[in-house]
Amino acid sequence: MDGYAPAFVAHNLPLLVVSGLETLDEPRSATPGTSITSEIPSVESDDAQVLLGHFKANDASDLAWNGREHSRRNKFRVKTIAREYTLPMRHAAPAAIPQPTSQISKPVLHSALSPLTPSSTLYPDGLIDAKWIEKHQYHVPSAYVVFYTFTSNPNLSSKLDNQLKSDINNIKTTLCQSGYKTRLVVALLSENSVVQSPDVEDRLANIRKNTGLDSKTSFFFLPPQSSPVELRTFVDTITSTIYPLCIEYYRDLSKHARRKRNRGIVPPPTAPPTSGTSQTLSSQGWNIRYDFKLGVFSEFRQEMDAAVRSYESGYEGLLGPDVLEAIASWGPRWNEYRLLADVLAIRILRCLLWNGNSTTAVRRWQQHRERIRDFVDRRGKGSSTYGWEAWEARWATIMGEMVVKVSISDFAPENGDTYLPPEKSIAIGERLRPWELLHHPGYWFFTASKHSISRRNLALAMPEEDRAPPGVSPASQIVNKSHTYDDYLCPEPHVEYPLPGHNGFNHSASIIFTLSNATAEFETRGQRRLVQELQLLSAKESMRRELWNDALMILRTLWLKMSYRKEGWWNAVEEVGWALRNAALHAGDGVSVVSVDWELMNNSFAHHPSWHYDITRSLEGISMLRSKPMVVLHNAEVHSFLSATFTFEHTEGKVGDACRSQCTVTSTALPASVPVAINGINIEFLGSMKELVIRHMSDGETGNQRPRLFKEIALTEVVEDGRAKQTGHADLTFRPGQMKVFEFKSSLREDGDVKAVSATFTITSASFDLDYVHTFEQMSTPDLWWGQAGMKKKIARSDASSLTVLPKPPKMELRFIGLQGQYYTNEGICLDLEALNEEDVDAIANLEVSLHGDGAPPVRIVASDKSPPSSPTKEEEGDLQEGTQLGRIASGASSRVRILIPPIDLPAVYELAIKASYNLVLDLETPVSRSITLQLDVINPFEANYDFSPRIHPDPWPSFFAHEEAVDTIKVVEYPKAYGLSQKWCLAARYASFASEDVIVEDIDVAVIGVNGSIICSTKKQASLPTCGLVVSPRTLEEAQFDVCTQKKSLDDRGTATLDVSLAIKWRRKVESSPINTSTLAVPRLLVSSSEPRVLAAVSYSESITAMIHFDVTIENPSNHFLTFGLTMEPSEMFAFSGVKQSTLQLVPLSRRTIKFRLLPSIRGDWIGPIHCVIKDRYFQKILKMAPTEGMKVDKEGILIWVPPEEEP
């Protein structure tokens, strides 16, 4: 709205002048007028300052133009002064030089601002001047508030009160004389020490009476010692009390204006016009003037409906047939009238928006434009001039600014509405143009910027002869010019588009300014895509002004961040790209130029036939390059024509295996573009795979032109810059639309996951370096695996660019040779292990062996006898944990070792773990290992049970009645001489083989491990085994019997003795020259040498009478007692016997007796019995159990005797 006088377009508020609170006056202005002065100085107290602050804060001139804000506390435009104030003159001063008229009457003086006054700018036919509004808005107050101090000094009170009275009366008089109906309001601030008393009331009443002020509306008193709240209330009371009166003041002014309008006559001017057009303002013109005044006064009263009516009436009058149509369109008045039409329209728009009639406002805005366009087309210079577009831009800007100033709550950023719904008065279903729904200011500014651009285009179309400055061009042209170009509120042609070398209007700056206004509005509402469009326009304008750096700054960020690329609006991307390239080229930003050139080669963009599309020529024509550009682009930030995918053939690979992978590079460059030669492609991996580098090497093949090329690249491993890489060479020239498939075979070194992360395409040239990083992304389409001949297969994996590397499968075979089915305790275990190298190359191996289990014995490894003599392995005494070197094993050959486990005593289960670690000769870096385990179940080969039975010792017992001299002393020394009783026992060991195969028992023996009790003991095997050993089959029972003779050392020893013996079986496997092992089986403890009497039965067969059997019963009395036994032998059906049938036997201590029977059995070849021969201790009445010896067995009922069958003759 800057083309209009501020007073014309500003909203009007009642003016309130507050005097006596400020301490200093502004310097008195030189304008003549009625001066209000006062002799009483301003109030100088703290309260006065507070009140002054409140008054200033209540100023409403900066409020938004809406009823919401104006209905609050702030209602006035407040002007604070000290004591002096000048009211403007009501009438113009009489002309200094009397008009040479022949009028008789004295000339009538009019207002200085009236078209009737010759000194006015409006004279003679102007309509209204902004000064008139200024007069009412800034100079003539509706109320004049005077503050005085109300003294507390009782001595001075009457004098000062009188002074007050006269001062107030003076001001009153002055105001009255000025002709304005300004209301005087007096406010008294009492001094702090005034005591509230009737005296004060009297004084106040006196002052009031003498000044004739209304106590309710014009006379205010602030009691002493008021609180801040009271001060605030005091100010509010004053403003709210006088506000209706002030409104009344403006209503009076309205009435005055309406009266004059209704009078309907044109008042005579002070002097008739003599110069220029002699036409005076018509009555229609006067009506417009009055309507305008009425409208303004309504605005003062905040009555917007009334204001709209008045303005509309004025507007219709102005554009009616009698005013604007009637005056010459080339005169300055025409522009003035047009300006007034704009002002009326602006004021109407404001009032409509104030009342919330947004749709009506937009319609009114359009209507005004259409009417003015119509006028300009008919009466003016047409609507196809730059001046018209300038006005259109202005008109849109005004609407935008107005919407901002009206501050519609729906447009607040937090509500974020784009446009308002139709106002309530619009009928539902009415046809509405979308633009009639009031859009937020951004749209209006955007529209304005479009008109500014059209204006510039029209300006640029002006021929050169029209643009010459005045004075240069001939007069005829000036006349012509003034008929062609409309310079209403815009510069003349020579400024609008100056000739070179002249200063003129800066179109771009104005466009950029409007665009930035629009951008700010759109940005606060989050319309970032529209903002991008505006930024592009703005940057283009900057480029037009050759502000390359400004443009570059906008475009570079726009190019990087724009939503168009992400969302695939390629033509928009292209637009920004070319703009950026242009700006960067001039600003010397090589990086941007190369980046844009790279992107624009994509065939998503339109082809410009004149462009070379050669990335190597990218920097041609750039002059201000500071340094060689190093460009790094990522696929996320640029729509590149090169794209790459990386595919592993399989999901899994194994260490040591070769793994095949493909990198497919596709060029989607414009068909017309020059093939791009890449210097190298680096493929980065995450995980244990080494970086893959493909270097360019032209192969010069003509087949290079094919749309798809398949190339297998041999990789070599090198270390560059401290990093291990796999490198290969290929032709890296990519033609438009070409796809190249590179296949690699790389060997896997470490296990773990590998993921191809990115491919970096590097171009190094003399003018720039470019790295394009393509990060492999998961795609929705399945990855493809290309075959040599061009067939493809889809890979049904979600992520083909990753690979799981498994540890290497060993091809070294470990196996045992001659492994026995079963291993036994007490046997030295010897395992032959063969390590067979089935790898394709020689391997250097190392063997680790360990035996796990409870009490596992140490294991030894010795070189196998069968191993080749060249093998360096010998008996290894080294640490088995570290392993035994097996040395180099040729491919297909084997190495043998023997694992020795010493004999194990107890049956147990062990685990033998064998691990062969080896490296292949060709690939010493990759360790490979093969391990096997063997469960070793060691069992006892034999188990035995035992039978221990007494026998009759053949030696005679010592007798108390025999004497023997000790003769041989040497024997005494050698053997401890035993004097006690000798007893004979028989130990029968029945052992069974638990082995799984036949074993040969070489020998079996009983060893006395220990004796308890003072006895001596000797054992003797009854029968010896065959010399070649006894073959024992599994699960068969064998028996061996041993005689055990014990003798007490002392005859007096009556104690019990026990015997610990063990059975030792010497056995070997039934294999030639197998070693003999000794298994020792424990025998339960044997109890010998009881002091109790015992009965032993013995049987022997008669040699003379074949059928007769001798049956001897021996009673032993090893005790020191004289024992009496009863003997009864019962007859039996099975045999006849001779001998004692019934008898009593008496045994002296340490004696034995044998009772002999002769039996003649009735049967042969069978057991006979039981033999009921009962021996009973007479003293203890206890039957002694008869113990059998050889040739007998015991039944439940007694002893059975074997009768041999009758010998065949």
Next chain:
Amino acid sequence: MAAIPSIACIGVIGKNNNPLHISIFPSDPTNLPIRTSVQFSLVLSSTLDIFEARSKVNLTSGGGLSGDYGLLHAIDERLAAYGFETNTGVKFVVVVDMRGRGIGEIGKGMGSSGLGLREGEMKVVFRALQASYIKLLQNPFYDPDEHSPPMGRGGKKITCKRFAEDLRRIGESWRPGAGTT
């Protein structure tokens, strides 16, 4: 010469805010499109701001279930964008030129800036567009995921000739107040 509104441009925008199809129609009196195709792209793209803002509001208020966004915004006095979103996130934007079709001297009484539009007068267009789009989806060779990949970036354009033909027919035949398209 009086003029009535006509469709200046129909844009079909994918789930990833990517353009799927843009049909541009000539406007009277020159019988040429009133904007270049780049400008129409920018216009269509700018409507996405409003789709975003409105869908946020709809999320909180629970409104907008029908998918019809009505007037998105008026770009200027001549062009206004209307929007519709399917429940798969495909957006139809119809840019109406308020003075796109000259009707000679018949409708002189309608004022110089053309005839307005009633609320919901674009519904027929969107219904027709939706029908065409559904027809396109029924084509077994049309894979919607190819056109708006779930990964969220860009996508192919619709190249189906019949769809383009449908859109052309819809755009050319619509006029305010017409019953069906």
